Amino acid sequence: MRKKKEDIKGNRYGKLVALYAVSESDENGGAEVWRCRCDCGSEINVLYPSLISGNKKSCGCLKEESQQNLLERLELVDGTCVEWLEGRKRRVDNKSGCKGVYKRKSGKYTVSIGFKKKIIYLGTYESRDEAIEARKKADSSSTIPWFR
Ligand SMILES: [Zn+2]
Incomplete structure (x- = not known):
């Protein structure tokens, strides 16, 4: 059984809102990637750890x-x-x-x-x-x- 990371769908991190997981945890060096929508309208892929740690709070427009x-x-x-x-x-x-x-x-x-x-x-x-x-x-x- 695959260990699933916390579902953060819909959660807000700064200006970003998590939309859906783009990749599983075993890709990208172990980090899950989430598709996020920024308040400005842009969508970007963000590494799960960056999101939950608060390192990434916008698409870069902040x-x-x-x-x-x-x-x-x-x-x-x-x-x-x-x-x-x-x-x-x-x-x-x-x-x-x-x-x-x-x-x-x-x-x-x-x-x-x-x-x-x-x-x-x-x-x-x-x-x-x-x-x-x-x-x-x-x-x-x-x-x-x-x-x-
Ligand atoms: Zn933005």
Whole structure:
């Protein structure tokens, strides 16, 4: 009876999701190879040990998105999202909510906008009003000039 490695189908490792085993363990020097799909849409073959050890977390696109990741982390860590309009907290009818405007430790405001699963950095502003204005402008434009 063949000893089977742990079935990792569907598991996520960073930006990679294991799809199916490409080869058995006895090929490729003993390592099983898994077909993985990256969040960017690419599919690559990854050695099982690299996946479970966390050495491989993307198809290679991860580095290119370092700025984007930084902004995503900002969203999680910073947490001090600035409300859109003072005194009108968490308006339900504002689908954009307060996302996209962040107060930095420096006192400045960083503005970003989520578009097609990407976060686009709009700039850093001295005042909250400027930041909110920039974000509103981006929201109201049907085409986003920053994107591309
Ligand atoms: Zn990728």
